[in-house]
Amino acid sequence: MFRRLLLFLTFLLAPKPSYTGPAPYALRISCGARNDVHTPPTNTLWYKDFAYTGGIPANGTRPSFITPPLTTLRYFPLSEGPENCYNINKVPHGHYSVRIFFGLVAEPSFDNEPLFDVSVEGTLVYSLPSGWSNHDDEQAFVEALVFLEDGTASLCFHSTGHGDPAILAIEILQVNDGAYYFGPDYGQGTILRTDRRLSCGAQNPKYGVDYSANHWGGDRFWNSITTFGAGSDRAISTNSNIKHASNPPNFYPEAIYQTALLSTDSQPDLAYTMDVDPNRNYSIWLHFAEIDPSVTGAGQRIFDVLINGDVTFQGIDIVNMTGDINSALVLNKTFAVNGRTLTITIHPTNGGHAIINAIEIFEIIMAEFKTLSDEVGALQTLKGALGLPLRLGWNGDPCVPQQHPWSGADCQFDNTSSKWVIDGLGLDNQGLTGFLPNDISRLGHLQNINLSGNRIHGSIPSSLGTIASLQMLDLSYNFFNGSIPESLGQLTLLRILNLNSNSLSGRVPATLGGKLLHRVSFNFTDNAGLCGIPGLRTCGPHLSPGAKIGIGFGVFVALLFIVTCLTCWWKRQQNILRAQKIAARDAPYAKARTHFSRDVQMTRHHGHENARTATENGPSLLS
Ligand SMILES: *[C@@H]1O[C@H](CO)[C@@H](O)[C@H](O)[C@H]1NC(C)=O
Ligand SMILES: *[C@@H]1O[C@H](CO)[C@@H](O)[C@H](O)[C@H]1NC(C)=O
Ligand SMILES: *[C@@H]1O[C@H](CO)[C@@H](O)[C@H](O)[C@H]1NC(C)=O
Ligand SMILES: *[C@@H]1O[C@H](CO)[C@@H](O)[C@H](O)[C@H]1NC(C)=O
Ligand SMILES: *[C@@H]1O[C@H](CO)[C@@H](O)[C@H](O)[C@H]1NC(C)=O
Ligand SMILES: *[C@@H]1O[C@H](CO)[C@@H](O)[C@H](O)[C@H]1NC(C)=O
Ligand SMILES: *[C@@H]1O[C@H](CO)[C@@H](O)[C@H](O)[C@H]1NC(C)=O
Ligand SMILES: *[C@@H]1O[C@H](CO)[C@@H](O)[C@H](O)[C@H]1NC(C)=O
Numbered sequence: 301m302f303r304r305l306l307l308f309l310t311f312l313l314a315p316k317p318s319y320t321g322p323a324p325y326a327l328r329i330s331c332g333a334r335n336d337v338h339t340p341p342t343n344t345l346w347y348k349d350f351a352y353t354g355g356i357p358a359n360g361t362r363p364s365f366i367t368p369p370l371t372t373l374r375y376f377p378l379s380e381g382p383e384n385c386y387n388i389n390k391v392p393h394g395h396y397s398v399r400i401f402f403g404l405v406a407e408p409s410f411d412n413e414p415l416f417d418v419s420v421e422g423t424l425v426y427s428l429p430s431g432w433s434n435h436d437d438e439q440a441f442v443e444a445l446v447f448l449e450d451g452t453a454s455l456c457f458h459s460t461g462h463g464d465p466a467i468l469a470i471e472i473l474q475v476n477d478g479a480y481y482f483g484p485d486y487g488q489g490t491i492l493r494t495d496r497r498l499s500c501g502a503q504n505p506k507y508g509v510d511y512s513a514n515h516w517g518g519d520r521f522w523n524s525i526t527t528f529g530a531g532s533d534r535a536i537s538t539n540s541n542i543k544h545a546s547n548p549p550n551f552y553p554e555a556i557y558q559t560a561l562l563s564t565d566s567q568p569d570l571a572y573t574m575d576v577d578p579n580r581n582y583s584i585w586l587h588f589a590e591i592d593p594s595v596t597g598a599g600q601r602i603f604d605v606l607i608n609g610d611v612t613f614q615g616i617d618i619v620n621m622t623g624d625i626n627s628a629l630v631l632n633k634t635f636a637v638n639g640r641t642l643t644i645t646i647h648p649t650n651g652g653h654a655i656i657n658a659i660e661i662f663e664i665i666m667a668e669f670k671t672l673s674d675e676v677g678a679l680q681t682l683k684g685a686l687g688l689p690l691r692l693g694w695n696g697d698p699c700v701p702q703q704h705p706w707s708g709a710d711c712q713f714d715n716t717s718s719k720w721v722i723d724g725l726g727l728d729n730q731g732l733t734g735f736l737p738n739d740i741s742r743l744g745h746l747q748n749i750n751l752s753g754n755r756i757h758g759s760i761p762s763s764l765g766t767i768a769s770l771q772m773l774d775l776s777y778n779f780f781n782g783s784i785p786e787s788l789g790q791l792t793l794l795r796i797l798n799l800n801s802n803s804l805s806g807r808v809p810a811t812l813g814g815k816l817l818h819r820v821s822f823n824f825t826d827n828a829g830l831c832g833i834p835g836l837r838t839c840g841p842h843l844s845p846g847a848k849i850g851i852g853f854g855v856f857v858a859l860l861f862i863v864t865c866l867t868c869w870w871k872r873q874q875n876i877l878r879a880q881k882i883a884a885r886d887a888p889y890a891k892a893r894t895h896f897s898r899d900v901q902m903t904r905h906h907g908h909e910n911a912r913t914a915t916e917n918g919p920s921l922l923s
Contacts, residue, residue, distance in 0.1 A: 381693025805829025
């Protein structure tokens with residue numbers, strides 16, 4: 301609770317990065333840091349830690365000289381749930397280079413290199429490979445180009461059971477909207493993960509800031525490569541200015557064109573081979589500038605570019621195409637790789653040498669469709685109301701990445717909205733202690749709900765009756781009290797309703813009772829106060845206020861009627877008595893009359909019996 305409050309406060313107090321004029325949006329976070337940090341040599345500002353969903357700050361070890369010189373990190377133990385995130389708000393719509401640096405916890409008990417998955421905006425972009433922290437030249441970060449359209453950036457870390465994810469730093473750097481346009485598939489539906497970025501012939505790796513590059517380029521990291529294979533090539537460089545290097549949309553630093561690898565007489569082809577994941581699409585960007593002083597004009601160096609043996613670019617003449625020496629040429633190509641290696645070959649076709657200045661390789665990743673935001677909101681409300689234990693996580697998007705859905709939430713893709721929706725909640729026996737909020741009805745695609753075996757209290761929300769698709773509702777073995785909402789009777793698809801072993805009371809709604817005769821399997825037992833269907837006790841008079849008023853009125857009218865009758869009867873008796881008193885004066889005549897009438901009645905009675913006897917003997921006069 302305290303931590304949550306603290307987190308909330310941190311959100312409020314979080315520095316708002318300035319976004320004015322033509323400068324691109326840039327946000328850097330030093331994870332685990334209590335104060336803002338400035339790092340040498342460029343005095344780069346890293347905000348103190350904020351926007352995380354959990355985890356523990358600690359001192360960190362930088363696994364590589366490539367990582368920024370920060371000393372703290374944040375790690376996420378599995379006990380805090382399998383997925384944890386940084387959710388950064390107020391990010392302007394745009395195209396971003398998102399970079400996440402990894403670290404190692406600087407404590408002796410953390411001797412294992414953690415392996416985990418990283419997702420950006422719900423799309424899995426990287427799985428840390430075994431050994432990532434052992435090689436000084438390995439990239440201890442993942443970088444991806446992504447369009448952020450909803451004002452937030454969500455970066456999540458998914459445990460895979462190999463140690464606790466540990467994050468050193470996060471960078472969210474805006475780039476040109478058209479940066480790395482590679483063709484019609486480009487846009488919101490795709491994410492480009494940087495696989496590698498090589499400055500050929502450079503002696504040292506460098507970031508864009510080290511080259512004083514344009515900020516709209518996203519402070520790219522250029523690893524250095526001095527040879528593709530011993531003896532096959534040699535590095536060259538120039539101090540001359542390079543024309544057209546820093547053009548939009550990509551604003552490359554001039555320096556990457558000032559070095560190059562050149563093939564040798566013994567080995568005229570330049571070939572770069574790398575390991576890749578099979579069956580993926582890659583976007584390949586090749587950079588050239590004619591900086592070899594032995595070439596002075598067009599037609600002197602002509603080459604083909606082959607990717608895995610396919611001629612991809614034919615008859616490239618850098619000077620002809622750019623119009624000059626020391627002028628930048630960028631070629632890009634999307635390539636589907638089937639095998640486990642990718643080989644780029646520069647093959648001279650006019651007997652000269654091959655040249656290349658820089659290579660960029662991106663994996664093209666199809667962006668996941670997200671979960672319907674209203675349903676995500678409802679699940680978050682549910683998480684708080686039910687007191688969901690930390691270990692269940694429930695951070696990030698419930699359904700994506702598809703490899704790491706929230707446990708307890710079943711997902712289905714909705715064709716009409718192109719979003720994921722929740723069709724099942726399976727949180728049985730999870731030690732939940734809270735209550736079920738009305739908001740559950742915002743999960744309008746639910747078919748199954750099983751919350752059996754928890755300690756959920758309070759009433760059953762009547763809003764459940766609006767989830768038309770609901771087929772199974774199991775709330776058994778909880779502490780639900782109050783009555784069963786009438787609205788459950790509206791659920792025409794309901795097949796299973798288990799409300800047994802709760803503290804429910806009152807009459808089972810007649811609408812449900814009727815349904816039960818048909819297809820619905822139900823269990824209402826072990827609820828002391830429930831009544832009204834076979835198997836439960838019969839209900840005492842259970843009346844609505846209206847009925848009570850009606851009955852009260854009825855009783856009043858009846859009483860009034862009785863009182864009136866009694867009065868009438870009494871009055872009549874009085875009259876008779878009075879009459880008798882008068883008669884007593886006129887006796888005996890009146891008395892004789894009374895006796896006479898009694899005699900007549902008796903005779904009639906007798907006459908009947910005689911008549912029956914008479915019928916047996918023939919027609920009777922009396923019948
Ligand atoms: C991190 O290291 C500093 C000294 O460099 C120490 O004072 C601090 O307690 C450490 N923090 C943790 C969480 O171990
Ligand atoms: C990349 O190549 C495609 C053609 O394959 C081209 O349309 C596009 O403009 C190129 N991108 C850039 C940024 O030059
Ligand atoms: C690669 O691209 C092709 C054509 O755009 C597409 O059909 C295929 O699904 C993509 N493969 C992957 C793994 O993304
Ligand atoms: C480039 O080559 C074409 C023929 O392939 C030629 O017509 C053109 O003049 C050349 N351009 C330059 C600048 O040399
Ligand atoms: C959704 O669309 C896919 C392909 O477009 C189709 O195969 C599937 O049957 C559809 N599902 C529903 C529920 O309409
Ligand atoms: C709900 O979960 C409980 C406990 O896991 C299980 O026994 C029960 O069968 C489930 N209910 C339904 C209707 O499947
Ligand atoms: C249900 O239980 C809560 C306490 O958990 C109590 O406040 C409430 O009055 C009860 N409702 C009914 C209808 O008994
Ligand atoms: C109904 O619930 C009771 C107690 O909660 C249980 O003992 C019984 O087995 C259940 N009946 C069925 C048919 O599941």
